[in-house]
Amino acid sequence: MRILWTLPYLPWPTTSGGKTRQFHLLRNLAARGHRITLLVQSKSELDDDTRAALEPWLERLIVVPRRPLRSARTLLAIAFARPPMLASANGFSPQLQQQFEALLQEHWDVIQIEHSYSFQPFEAPLRRAGKSFIMTEHNVESGLGAASYHHFPDWARPFTRYDQWRYRHWEERVFRQTRQLIAVTEDDAKGLSRMTSRATSLVVNGVDCDYYAKVCPDRYSRRLLFIGNYEYGPNLDAMEWALDHIMPKVWAIDPMVRLTIGGYALPHDWPQRWGDPRIDWLGFVPDLRTVQNEAAIFFAPLREGGGSKLKVLEAMAAGLAVVTTEQGVSGLKVVNGTHYLGCEDAHGLALLLVEALAQPPRLAKIGDAARAYVRQYHDWSVSAAQLEGIYAQVHQQEDTHACA
Numbered sequence: 001m002r003i004l005w006t007l008p009y010l011p012w013p014t015t016s017g018g019k020t021r022q023f024h025l026l027r028n029l030a031a032r033g034h035r036i037t038l039l040v041q042s043k044s045e046l047d048d049d050t051r052a053a054l055e056p057w058l059e060r061l062i063v064v065p066r067r068p069l070r071s072a073r074t075l076l077a078i079a080f081a082r083p084p085m086l087a088s089a090n091g092f093s094p095q096l097q098q099q100f101e102a103l104l105q106e107h108w109d110v111i112q113i114e115h116s117y118s119f120q121p122f123e124a125p126l127r128r129a130g131k132s133f134i135m136t137e138h139n140v141e142s143g144l145g146a147a148s149y150h151h152f153p154d155w156a157r158p159f160t161r162y163d164q165w166r167y168r169h170w171e172e173r174v175f176r177q178t179r180q181l182i183a184v185t186e187d188d189a190k191g192l193s194r195m196t197s198r199a200t201s202l203v204v205n206g207v208d209c210d211y212y213a214k215v216c217p218d219r220y221s222r223r224l225l226f227i228g229n230y231e232y233g234p235n236l237d238a239m240e241w242a243l244d245h246i247m248p249k250v251w252a253i254d255p256m257v258r259l260t261i262g263g264y265a266l267p268h269d270w271p272q273r274w275g276d277p278r279i280d281w282l283g284f285v286p287d288l289r290t291v292q293n294e295a296a297i298f299f300a301p302l303r304e305g306g307g308s309k310l311k312v313l314e315a316m317a318a319g320l321a322v323v324t325t326e327q328g329v330s331g332l333k334v335v336n337g338t339h340y341l342g343c344e345d346a347h348g349l350a351l352l353l354v355e356a357l358a359q360p361p362r363l364a365k366i367g368d369a370a371r372a373y374v375r376q377y378h379d380w381s382v383s384a385a386q387l388e389g390i391y392a393q394v395h396q397q398e399d400t401h402a403c404a
Contacts, residue, residue, distance in 0.1 A: 001109035001391060002059075003029070006100070008090045008118040009064065010042045012053040013058045015264035015284060016229040017310035018138055021184075021205055021383075022114065023053075028384035030057035039103065040149060041066045041096050045200070062103075062326045065089070065097045069373060070140045083107045083120050084166040086141065091120025101125040110134060110391050116174045117141060123177070130386040132179035136203065139306035144168035171195065180394050181388070185331030188306065203387045206380035209371075215318035217367060219360035224353065225295035225320070228312050230265040234305035234327075241346070242301045251278070257357060259299070260291055291320040296357055300324040301349055313378055314341075316370035318326050321363040323353055327350035333377070339370045 011022035030036055046063045046337040052388055054061055067073060069089060077088035087151060089269075100122055111133040113122060119135070126133060142164055152160055175181055175196045181190035184203045226242070228235035239261060250257050255278075262282030271281045273334040286290055293300075298315035312329060317324050322328070322340040329340055337341045341356055343349045 001033055001034050001395065002107065003112055004039065004103055004108045005114075006039045006041075006118065006122065007111045007114050008041050008066075010040055010046065010054075011046060012050045013284070013286070016232065017113075019137075020310050021114075023386055024206060024208060024380040025387060026054075027057050027204075028380050029388065032388065034388075035059045037062070037103065038062065039096075039100060041090065041093060041121075043069075045237075052231075064093065064099055066090070067093070076230065082166070082170075083171050084117075084141075085163050086117040086167070087120055087170055088116075090118050093121050094109070097121040097125060098290070101129075104129045104131055109395055112136070114138070116171055119174050123174075126177070130399065132394075133175055134180045134182065134390065135178045135190070136182040136184070137171075137175075137192065138184055140171070140188055140195075141261060142171055143191070143306070145159075162170065179398075180390060182390065187331065188402055193277045196319045200388075201390050203390070204378055204383050205313060206378045206383040207310065207317045207374055209317050209375045209379045212289065212292070212314060212317040212319075215289050215320075217292060217296060217318065217320045217363075218294055219296050219321075219363045219367075221258075221294060221296045222254070222357050223260060223295045224261045224290055224297050224299040226262075226299050227285060227291070227314075228263040230263060230267060231239055232305075234302055235263070236267070237304055238300065238302045239270075241303065242299070243279075245277050245346040246301060246350050246353075247276075249347060250353050251276075253261075253350070253354045257353070260295065264293060286315060289318065292320055295320060296323075296360070296363060297353065299353065300328040302328040306330070312340075313374055316367075316374045317378075319367040321356065321366040321369045322370065323349065323356060325349075333334055334370070335371060338366070340366065 005147050007022060009019060011019045014020040014023050026036060027247045034057050038058050040063045073092060077092050078085045081088050081354055083091055104125055111131060113119060113133050113135045116137055121296065134167060180201055181192055182203050184205050185191050186202060189200040189202045194397050230236055247259060258278050260280045260282060262285045264284045266283055298320040305327060309328060312322055312324065324342055325344055326338060326342060334340055341352050342350050
């Protein structure tokens with residue numbers, strides 16, 4: 001199939017869950033013979049490394065620069081336009097709209113749009129051309145609440161409530177126009193189906209199981225690991241909660257436990273804010289296997305967010321035992337005590353960590369069960385097959401409609 005795929009970010013380097021998902025789905029679909037043109041609106045420039053990573057899988061890569069977040073156009077749109085804040089920041093781009101309109105003059109078997117917040121520049125061209133499209137919604141954005149407005153001060157709460165109201169209306173407007181709507185978890189699919197009164201498809205988040213297959217965690221190391229993208233509010237909240245309320249309780253029982261914290265956009269002031277020498281601070285880690293081999297547990301004390309967590313799936317694929325919350329395993333069909341260890345309060349998580357670190361054989365058993373689960377249900381080949389099936393179904397329906 002010829003596929004026109006749009007994204008509001010370059011999917012390389014894979015510094016976030018969304019970028020990781022996009023890169024691997026594009027790669028898997030291209031490997032299955034589909035011809036993909038990728039249209040990206042990006043806040044970062046297309047460098048040689050990114051071009052080299054993406055172009056082998058694409059028929060064409062077209063990148064349109066996104067205007068600065070604090071531009072007058074963006075600020076005015078956020079304050080006064082009908083789309084909500086996130087959609088306004090990614091919308092109202094004449095250059096992107098013109099490029100998309102030109103591409104619509106070609107024949108496409110599938111038009112794939114990611115995220116409702118990216119939709120504003122595409123709405124009018126699609127309507128004028130009479131083209132149908134598929135949309136993947138990674139989270140129900142209007143329901144994320146604190147996760148979306150993490151950096152806002154308390155005095156801005158009236159605006160955040162207003163913006164959530166705008167987003168509910170925006171979602172209803174966008175989703176009504178889709179030929180097929182796709183979610184990444186069953187819970188989100190059910191929620192979107194209630195919102196739209198029609199079926200929502202599912203394409204699960206995945207992981208490159210072969211890539212992590214040879215990782216051998218050091219279950220005797222007494223080292224915890226967390227990796228995240230700190231542009232995402234729930235990851236900031238998770239580590240602040242861990243460092244303020246959980247780790248002090250852990251160290252009061254076992255002062256030899258170490259914690260490695262890494263990932264993209266790690267706040268510069270954190271090493272000074274939490275200066276404990278038992279914390280190892282890393283930036284972006286290109287190859288997670290290097291740090292997974294040194295850890296005993298992947299610790300993900302997430303309290304906010306949505307979708308299924310790629311960092312948790314990657315840890316499970318590496319055979320790491322995961323200690324987390326219900327939010328940390330949202331969207332996964334895993335069992336507490338079998339595939340992971342979970343608790344919801346700081347004291348309980350601290351005890352769980354200390355007890356687990358003292359039982360390396362138990363860590364091995366949980367890690368092995370999680371690795372088997374992920375390989376069966378969440379390899380990227382599974383996700384790509386699900387998406388390919390949706391494409392085929394929609395394409396067949398359109399052919400039948402055309403013949404009629």
